[in-house]
Amino acid sequence: MATRGPRKKTAEKPRYHHGDLRQALLEASLALISEEGFGALSLREVARRAGVTHAAPYRHFADKEALLAAVAEQGFRTMTARMKERMAREASPDRRLGACGVAYVLFAMEHPAHFRVMFGPHFTQPPHLGASEGDTDAFGLLVASITECQRSGVVREGEPQVLALTCWSLVHGLASLLVDGKLAGSGISTVPQAEALAEAQTRLLVRGLGRASGD
Amino acid sequence: MATRGPRKKTAEKPRYHHGDLRQALLEASLALISEEGFGALSLREVARRAGVTHAAPYRHFADKEALLAAVAEQGFRTMTARMKERMAREASPDRRLGACGVAYVLFAMEHPAHFRVMFGPHFTQPPHLGASEGDTDAFGLLVASITECQRSGVVREGEPQVLALTCWSLVHGLASLLVDGKLAGSGISTVPQAEALAEAQTRLLVRGLGRASGD
DNA sequence: CAGCGAAGTAGACGCTGACTACATTGCACT
């Protein structure tokens, strides 16, 4: 990612004073969270890193929450793309469903700063995911995958939305615990370890989602 | 909850200037988070609510993080108690395991402020749960419950710690999504709804945890 | 009843998010 300094991708002429401050602020936010932690994220430090004064960000974002919302939206877009990509590699519906969940966990491990912003305790207004459109509708992807599994008989009947909630809970819980380092005590800290764990857990859940025998 | 004003439990004489500022600060923190949200929690406002000046809390807590750590610890204690209580009502090991998970989710729904502090993005030092002792060892409770299920043959062989991670992921994910209001769009907002969902999800997972047939 | 230490007060410092007024710069339009 990057293109630091004066813009150079499409042309050499800097479009504005900075070039593309908006994007620079988004990147600086993520870098700051990654390096110093979420608590250290301040609008002023972000501006400092982007090389502008403390009030400049207000030309691009109404307030701090708006900046974080933009970071979150970018995160949802990336996450959804990651899920689609990994699902496309699988042939059977149940494996696609598993890949969907694994991709969720992997995204969290590889972009912890993004994940934290997306699901953090900020935001007076929750940032969709449950009711979104187009590029960022990760939940829709999940529901579709479950419906597909039901059609091919790998998953029991029932409201796909409700079953999707269960899948979402599992991978969201795992991702949250990993990102917050709560599993470091259990020796899980690397991406491959997390991937293996995610695969095991989704397999377990898909088994549970199979055609009912008891209830 | 409460005992506002001068202390009255053991005697009428107020022990100190305030009575019991430490406890008052903990309660004020929770009330503030519940009413105004996590972002509104400031040491100064907490002190204001407790009726003392802004520096008084430093007589009881080294800094803001120490106050939150105390809130979290109290939360872990309550949560563990809730789990024990609900598990004691069940007769079979698998139902006890389910009750353990449901209690986790119910605690989050009934004490969202506590839950947020316990698993929030603060804390440079993670507050145990994975390696704790006595009253606050919720994870140990879970592992023991799984071991019990394995002994009675309801749950497959394997490292109980690893299987416990799966259970934890599921209920932690559900609890997080509920507390953060991410499921409000799906129409889940009341405690009974959350309880039903938690029961359904844990049933599903326990089914998946059953003796292996496929793999 | 004296005094010592714990508990709370008052004030200060640098930082933050947010607002304002002002300067600069690129683009559109004549």
Add this chain to the structure above:
DNA sequence: AGTGCAATGTAGTCAGCGTCTACTTCGCTG
């Protein structure tokens, strides 16, 4: 080509925050 305007960034200000230090008040112990 030149002018003017709106977009962009600057500089200064304000209240509120976490934290520190010096001071005051109170309750308990000797």
